Amino acid sequence: MSETSSQTATQTGIDPRGPQFAAALTVVVILLALLLPQPWALVATVIQTVLFAIGTGLGVQRTPHAWLFKKFVRPRLGAPDELEDPAPPRFAQGVGLAFLVVALAAYVLGATLVAQIALGLALVAAVLNAVFRFCLGCEIYLLIRRFA
Amino acid sequence: MTGPDLRFNSPMSTGAWVAVVAIAVALAFGLFRMLSDGRFRGTKELHVPHEDHPREPHAWDAVTDALGETELGARATLVQFSSAFCAPCRATRRILADVAEIVPGVVHLEVDAEHHLDLVRRLDILRTPTTLVIDGGGFEIARASGAPRKEQVLSAIPAMDLES
Numbered sequence: 001m002s003e004t005s006s007q008t009a010t011q012t013g014i015d016p017r018g019p020q021f022a023a024a025l026t027v028v029v030i031l032l033a034l035l036l037p038q039p040w041a042l043v044a045t046v047i048q049t050v051l052f053a054i055g056t057g058l059g060v061q062r063t064p065h066a067w068l069f070k071k072f073v074r075p076r077l078g079a080p081d082e083l084e085d086p087a088p089p090r091f092a093q094g095v096g097l098a099f100l101v102v103a104l105a106a107y108v109l110g111a112t113l114v115a116q117i118a119l120g121l122a123l124v125a126a127v128l129n130a131v132f133r134f135c136l137g138c139e140i141y142l143l144i145r146r147f148a
Numbered sequence: 149m150t151g152p153d154l155r156f157n158s159p160m161s162t163g164a165w166v167a168v169v170a171i172a173v174a175l176a177f178g179l180f181r182m183l184s185d186g187r188f189r190g191t192k193e194l195h196v197p198h199e200d201h202p203r204e205p206h207a208w209d210a211v212t213d214a215l216g217e218t219e220l221g222a223r224a225t226l227v228q229f230s231s232a233f234c235a236p237c238r239a240t241r242r243i244l245a246d247v248a249e250i251v252p253g254v255v256h257l258e259v260d261a262e263h264h265l266d267l268v269r270r271l272d273i274l275r276t277p278t279t280l281v282i283d284g285g286g287f288e289i290a291r292a293s294g295a296p297r298k299e300q301v302l303s304a305i306p307a308m309d310l311e312s
Contacts, residue, residue: 016235031167034163034164034166034167035161035163035164035167041163082238082239084235084238085235085238087232087233088232088233088234088235089235091233092233112162113162116162116163116166117166119163119166120166120167120169120170121170123166123167123170123171123174124170124173124174124177125174127170127171127174127175127178128174128177128178131174131175131178132178132181132182134178134181135233135235138233138234138235139275139276141231141232141233141234141262142231142261142262142268142273142274142275142276143274145231145261145262145265146265146268146269146274
């Protein structure tokens, strides 16, 4: 499986700065979900949940972030050092989606602190991705497979 | 009054506190990972051999139990654990393959972690990529998690045994 994914990646790899840019936007939306008063915090949570769902369902190349990156950011950057497999960031979007679904349900049920903690955990992963290009969601994969 | 008053001029909301803590944790963890990723550490199999208790080459036995007989490098075998959802695994593969090509007696072996979970548990692998350095006798002498730089790999390879 790793062989096939690496083979397709060499042909259809993505610019690693795309997911990094997407993570920076994710940081902004999650910050809004934590800092704005209701109902705007809920609105921001819904938006981020939908964005994670798009990234998980359609892949990271077909998100609004990817469109913004291709249209406005990438033309200003040089060529990337190397291309990356799109499967890891897509999996991480799914991990983010799980946290946002918890946050959304908690906000709706009035459990504000639970919602904020779930958003805080997603924020940790998004900041790590945006600043260090480090994929926390990806690392959860082996741990789940190991202990599940 | 007990404990310090944590409020500033305008008291922060719980959400703002969560945000500040999350960002601080992420930055601290990210810096720690930047410093520790790719650094090879000597592992517990490294100890002085004793004539009465010959060491069992546990690490290489575990690898061959899982993968069948494969080539053990005369000087070192770099066993890389990878998974499908692992961006730095590609860079690690390139670096280790490079080292195996330029250093005689060094072999690079990549293991798909999710298809060898027993081996992953036996060798206590928690992250991908994790690279084990196994010496010519089959003993694990060092390991690094995260993508190593080429110099880090080269300095983890044992010197050629002059007697052999």
